[in-house]
Amino acid sequence: MPKTKELMELFRAIGSHDLSRATALSRTLAKQHGSRGQYRAERDLLGALNGAVNGTSNGHHMPANTTWSLGNTLMPLASPKKLAQLELSPGVRAGFKEITQEWQARAKLTEHGLPRRWRLLFYGPSGCGKSAAAALAAEIELPGYLVRFDSLIGAYLGQTALRLRELFHFAEQTPCLLLFDEVDALAKRRGSPMEVGELDRIVIAFMQELEHAHGEGFVVATSNIPKALDDALWRRFDLRVAFPKPKVADLVRFAERRCRDFGFRPASKTLAGCRKSGSYAEAEQVVIAEARRRVMVK
Numbered sequence: 001m002p003k004t005k006e007l008m009e010l011f012r013a014i015g016s017h018d019l020s021r022a023t024a025l026s027r028t029l030a031k032q033h034g035s036r037g038q039y040r041a042e043r044d045l046l047g048a049l050n051g052a053v054n055g056t057s058n059g060h061h062m063p064a065n066t067t068w069s070l071g072n073t074l075m076p077l078a079s080p081k082k083l084a085q086l087e088l089s090p091g092v093r094a095g096f097k098e099i100t101q102e103w104q105a106r107a108k109l110t111e112h113g114l115p116r117r118w119r120l121l122f123y124g125p126s127g128c129g130k131s132a133a134a135a136l137a138a139e140i141e142l143p144g145y146l147v148r149f150d151s152l153i154g155a156y157l158g159q160t161a162l163r164l165r166e167l168f169h170f171a172e173q174t175p176c177l178l179l180f181d182e183v184d185a186l187a188k189r190r191g192s193p194m195e196v197g198e199l200d201r202i203v204i205a206f207m208q209e210l211e212h213a214h215g216e217g218f219v220v221a222t223s224n225i226p227k228a229l230d231d232a233l234w235r236r237f238d239l240r241v242a243f244p245k246p247k248v249a250d251l252v253r254f255a256e257r258r259c260r261d262f263g264f265r266p267a268s269k270t271l272a273g274c275r276k277s278g279s280y281a282e283a284e285q286v287v288i289a290e291a292r293r294r295v296m297v298k
Contacts, residue, residue, distance in 0.1 A: 030158075068163060070170055073151040077144030077179055079134035086135055087246070087254055087280045095241050096136065103140045117238035118215050121183075122222045124243025125279040129222030130181050132243075137177040142217050144177040149185055153202075161205035168209040168219075175216040183221035184228040203230050210236040248275050251283045258284055262291040 006029060013022035083096055102109065102116040109116050122129035130146075137144030147167065154160045171178050180186060187207070190200045207230070210219065221237070223229055234240065246254070255274035259266040266274075270290045277283040 068151070068154070068159075070166065073148050073163070073167065074145040074170075074178075075148055077134045077137060077146050077177070079131070079138040079144070081131065081135055083132075083135045083139050086132060087250070088132070089244050092132075092241055092243060095239060096132070096139075099136070099239065100139055115238075118218045119210060119236060119238045120218060120220045121234070121237040121240045122220065122243060123226040123240070124224070125245050126224045126281065129220075129224075129243065130179065131281065133177065133179045133181075133220040133222065136218070136220070140177075142175055142177050144179060146179045146181055153186075158201075160202050164202075164205050164209050168213040168215075171215045171217065171219060172213055173216070177218045177220060178215075180219070180221040182223065184223045184225050187221075187230055187233050188228050189230045203233070207233055207236055245278065246280055246283075251275060251277055251280070254280055255283050255287050258287045259290070262287070262294075264291070264294055266290070 006025070010022060010025040010029070013025055083093075083100075088096070099117060099120070106116050120133075122132060134144055152160060152163050152167070154163060167178070187203050188199070190203050210233075213219070251274050252271055255271060256266055259270070266287070267290065270286060273286040274283040277286060
């Protein structure tokens with residue numbers, strides 16, 4: 001708890017309308033909570049401060065929290081494909097089947113006091129997780145939203161944590177699928193000497209929200225570099241789905257099928273490019289490039 005002397009100094013600054021002094025004192029008091037491990041209290045206090053302060057004594061204005069909105073952070077997620085149309089390994093497809101079955105039986109599970117799995121982590125080669133998340137949202141007929149990190153991450157101490165809280169509150173009130181694509185940008189392993197303390201606090205805030213939220217839909221995170229994720233983050237997810245890297249034979253078979261969909265037989269150069277691909281998404285881009293060339297020369 002703050003000492004009486006510290007509170008008196010803060011009240012004097014407020015009473016004398018010394019906003020710069022009051023802001024500095026408030027930050028000091030908030031950080032005291034963080035130093036004692038009370039990260040949620042620190043986050044809430046700093047978030048409230050950032051939302052209230054309009055400027056500092058040197059004339060540089062700090063944006064109020066009202067300048068940020070969920071609408072600027074959530075991008076509608078559309079899926080051109082259904083789950084059945086995606087190239088998925090048997091294990092991954094089985095996991096999706098279980099999730100959709102639990103969603104359909106959610107009322108029955110609740111009656112028996114059983115939680116359904118709704119916090120999902122997809123990891124593996126690039127080009128898999130985002131498409132799968134979008135297809136899952138379409139499969140269960142929920143609106144899907146991609147979280148834009150450029151809007152979520154604030155420039156001032158505590159802003160990002162406060163926005164994360166509002167984001168998860170939205171997910172608690174609105175049935176939807178919330179996608180944190182490439183979540184390693186938000187939840188990297190803590191303690192790196194190359195990172196600043198604020199980034200560690202963001203990781204902690206994200207894990208706390210993930211652990212204590214009660215989503216009405218799904219929260220999905222994807223990562224192409226899972227080794228970069230904080231160790232403590234993994235256990236916050238109800239289901240962790242590994243997307244294996246496709247074999248060369250699988251890529252060739254996929255490319256041949258997609259070429260037939262576009263109405264042509266694949267050239268040897270196209271198949272060679274697909275063999276070098278690291279994912280189905282990359283192989284599909286090779287096929288689409290060939291289809292585009294064929295259309296333009298007609």
